[in-house]
Amino acid sequence: MSPPAGARAPRPGGASRVLGDFDPRAALERVRSSLPAVLQIVVAAGAAFAIAHFGLGHAIPVLAVTITISSLGFARDARPRRVLENAVGVVIGIALSEVLLLAVGKGVWQSGVVLLATLLVARFFSANSAFAVAAATQSMFVALLPDPAGGPFTRSLDGLVGGAIALVVTAIIPRDPVGLARADARRLFRELDASFAALVLALRHGDVRRADDALATLRATQPLLDDWAQTLDTAVSIARISPFLRGRLPALEREQRLLRYLDLATRNLRVVARRIDTSTGDGRRRGEIADLVASIARATSALGDSIEAIELIPVAQDALTAVARRLDPRAVLPGAPVGETVVVVMLRPLVIDLLMATGLDHEAARERLAPV
Known part of the structure; x- marks a missing residue:
């Protein structure tokens, strides 16, 4: 039966090509080899949430959890220096954003100013492009999310918690x-x-x-x-x-x-x-x-x-x-x-x-x- 008018006919063999690109054995091996990293990230994110939420009283410590996850990640290079560098990058982005938002307020152009300043400062301090991207991403969380109940720099504190937990977990629960x-x-x-x-x-x-x-x-x-x-x-x-x-x-x-x-x-x-x-x-x-x-x-x-x-x-x-x-x-x-x-x-x-x-x-x- 011909397809309805205006409908695009499926490519012959298209589905089989997509399925043919998927190797179940490689996928299972990928999951198996990632288990240490997965467990490390889950434990670290849970610890960061618990410390920021129950210890510091922050209702929704989004940045503490996201920074922990992004600092650890699945990268082959899991050296403590890389984890620390990534954590410092995002904390700088958060702190700088909060300072700028206190000065210029929130809005479309203000977000652009925050992003511009964060990227320039991050590039000044580090040659690692991932450092600048991490800082800029977290700065946009600060610029676009509603202000937390704890007031200014609550998110900077969450960032410090997330970065510290990522570094500690790297040493205490290494990923083999x-x-x-x-x-x-x-x-x-x-x-x-x-x-x-x-x-x-x-x-x-x-x-x-x-x-x-x-x-x-x-x-x-x-x-x-x-x-x-x-x-x-x-x-x-x-x-x-x-x-x-x-x-x-x-x-x-x-x-x-x-x-x-x-x-x-x-x-x-x-x-x-x-x-x-x-x-x-x-x-x-x-x-x-x-x-x-x-x-x-x-x-x-x-x-x-x-x-x-x-x-x-x-x-x-x-x-x-x-x-x-x-x-x-x-x-x-x-x-x-x-x-x-x-x-x-x-x-x-x-x-x-x-x-x-x-x-x-x-x-x-x-x-x-x-x-x-």
Whole structure:
């Protein structure tokens, strides 16, 4: 049956495309991973409401609750400094708005003046654009909502309550920052494992498609490294003020060192993968180099496992040392032309970075390399 006159016919397959974009497993994982943040926000908002309402006698402490929620949020970066900066931003917006409204009153143009002043002041004090947006949003609450029964600056006091509760809850009820950092690390090491495996197959069989896959995977690892760095920085920041996480601080700081040198190693591995990608098109098999890359892959996997099992660090270090002592292109490929030995030479800085990730300094890592 044709649609009524003037009605727009549905697009064929439109509903299925919309439904096809929804992944139930990803949605459930998103909910599961957000549970710590959800519980933290609910507890903090309830505490802010209770303190402002029952403790200070404010009938409707809207700003105390909204500031608590906006200061915590769902951002990956949940460092106390970010929470404090956001809370300070909204309190400044509220206080400045109340001062201006006392001077110019309420109205359309007055709201514009308040918004203009709040944005300019916020931009002056912070380069963070979110700081200015948070301050401006709360200033409009002040300008547009009816005056509270408590008189001027009641809302500023609510803002202080909300910001303080958000900061305290960040320390007392952290949202599993260590678990988030570990999850980011596991995602990165899975990609590195896949890349190493593809490079080994490319070298053993002269398979340029495998080399292409490895290079594409490695080029996509930078966001994973960035995510891990951010969650790890958050975990360290919270552990420094949280009585419940302070004991994890040494392990987190070791993980920061691991990340720093693994980032350098990943960049070097991309260069190695690019070289392998350009040289495997000739169909030749390079089993000797494949053996070296496979050995580095096993050591890197042990390095990843050491995040949760520190006793594996010496295992990874010994495995990398064994590879380092073999990285002499004359011994690996005797009599081969320079073009063939380049990959072996390029593996040397990669192994140095990985050795430094195990805790060695640069000089000690270099000493483990085969002389050339």
